[in-house]
Amino acid sequence: xxxxxxDTVVGLFVLIGILCLxxxxxxxxxxxxxxxxxxxxxxxxxxVAGLKKGASVxxxxxxxxxxxxxxxxxxxxxxxxxxxxxxxxxKLQDDxxxxxxxxxxxxxxxxxxxxxxxxxxxxxxxxxxxTEPAVDFEELFSKYVHGQVE
Amino acid sequence: MTHVIQRLGAWTxxxxxxxxxxxNFLLYAVYVCVADPVRPRHIIKQISFIGAKSSxxxxxxxxxxxMVLGLQGYYxxxxxxxEGMLGVAVALSLIRELGPVLSALxxxxxxxxxxxxxxxxxxxxxxxxxxxxxxxxPFKYLVSPKLIASLLALPLxxxxxxxxxxxxxxxxxxxxxxxxxxxxxxxxxxxxEWQDVYSGMIKSLxxxxxxxxxxxxxxxxxxxxxxxxxxxxxxxxxxSSVLILIWDYFITSVLL
Numbered sequence: 001x002x003x004x005x006x007d008t009v010v011g012l013f014v015l016i017g018i019l020c021l022x023x024x025x026x027x028x029x030x031x032x033x034x035x036x037x038x039x040x041x042x043x044x045x046x047x048v049a050g051l052k053k054g055a056s057v058x059x060x061x062x063x064x065x066x067x068x069x070x071x072x073x074x075x076x077x078x079x080x081x082x083x084x085x086x087x088x089x090x091k092l093q094d095d096x097x098x099x100x101x102x103x104x105x106x107x108x109x110x111x112x113x114x115x116x117x118x119x120x121x122x123x124x125x126x127x128x129x130x131t132e133p134a135v136d137f138e139e140l141f142s143k144y145v146h147g148q149v150e
Numbered sequence: 151m152t153h154v155i156q157r158l159g160a161w162t163x164x165x166x167x168x169x170x171x172x173x174n175f176l177l178y179a180v181y182v183c184v185a186d187p188v189r190p191r192h193i194i195k196q197i198s199f200i201g202a203k204s205s206x207x208x209x210x211x212x213x214x215x216x217m218v219l220g221l222q223g224y225y226x227x228x229x230x231x232x233e234g235m236l237g238v239a240v241a242l243s244l245i246r247e248l249g250p251v252l253s254a255l256x257x258x259x260x261x262x263x264x265x266x267x268x269x270x271x272x273x274x275x276x277x278x279x280x281x282x283x284x285x286x287x288p289f290k291y292l293v294s295p296k297l298i299a300s301l302l303a304l305p306l307x308x309x310x311x312x313x314x315x316x317x318x319x320x321x322x323x324x325x326x327x328x329x330x331x332x333x334x335x336x337x338x339x340x341x342x343e344w345q346d347v348y349s350g351m352i353k354s355l356x357x358x359x360x361x362x363x364x365x366x367x368x369x370x371x372x373x374x375x376x377x378x379x380x381x382x383x384x385x386x387x388x389x390s391s392v393l394i395l396i397w398d399y400f401i402t403s404v405l406l
Contacts, residue, residue: 006198013202017306020313029344
């Protein structure tokens with residue numbers, strides 16, 4: 001009787017602990033055991049200043065994916081190559097525009113996708129052609145300060 | 151004058167010998183764990199003591215830690231008009247830092263002291279010598295089950311601590327102070343990464359080793375009599391708490 005009692009208590013404790021751990025890693029930590037529910041596309045930017053790996057990819061403010069990796073591609077004239085993983089089932093047209101945006105004035109950088117009107121979708125592993133680089137606030141401010149705005 | 155220098159030398163040698171003995175103790179305990187597997191029943195009993203019976207005190211401290219984080223975070227963030235980031239502040243500080251450290255300190259105080267006292271009393275009442283006389287490995291019965299159990303129990307306790315703390319922060323931040331619940335959980339999900347949870351769990355695992363190691367060691371080499379056991383228990387709690395905080399700094403600087 002006494003040992004089964006201990007077993008029940010320990011079993012309950014381990015179960016609750018693993019549930020908490022699971023919630024933390026899967027729901028908050030976004031750990032993916034099966035990578036099968038998304039596909040990859042590339043995009044080349046002139047500047048991705050401030051963008052970090054794991055930043056969200058959004059369409060109209062709805063999160064549809066994440067930034068998987070940021071690197072430099074010498075073949076593309078040293079532009080920044082960003083790998084995006086986008087939720088499966090979401091078709092991106094080949095004239096979709098990707099831009100690096102900022103949440104608020106000092107918020108995180110994220111990628112905003114503006115869907116196009118074309119009928120041909122981008123294949124998994126394909127490239128987004130139209131991109132807008134990150135807005136450099138310092139450059140913008142200095143333009144105003146030094147009066148070079150047209 | 152020579153007397154003072156002699157005492158200093160003796161003290162230094164004793165401390166260094168102590169350090170070496172501690173490391174040997176850990177290595178031997180790990181060796182016994184691997185070479186001579188412990189009966190699962192012993193491990194379950196220790197998990198019940200170190201883990202399950204600590205969960206009440208963990209839930210209590212976690213709840214109030216989360217609540218005070220919610221309160222403090224709110225009054226700081228409201229100055230910048232970004233109360234929406236309260237969930238992020240609470241969750242990240244709990245998952246990365248406070249969860250592992252505070253749960254380890256609570257377990258040290260509750261279970262660690264009891265481990266030292268138990269092994270210490272077995273030592274002074276010559277029960278450990280009796281085991282050795284019967285050619286039974288005392289480590290197998292006294293140290294290995296506790297080491298494995300605290301290795302398993304600490305991350306689970308830490309996960310419970312994190313979640314309860316986040317809900318405590320929710321209670322104060324959202325229910326009491328009126329932060330938008332969508333912002334609280336939404337921003338939290340956006341900002342917490344797998345890396346954060348992972349580093350918290352690594353910390354917790356290493357704290358589990360520290361607690362079992364220091365507390366078993368102090369009990370195993372306790373001084374004479376009741377006074378020796380009481381000194382060993384105090385020493386165990388102080389040393390393992392200090393080691394947890396020092397180790398926390400170094401492991402954070404490596405993992406970050």
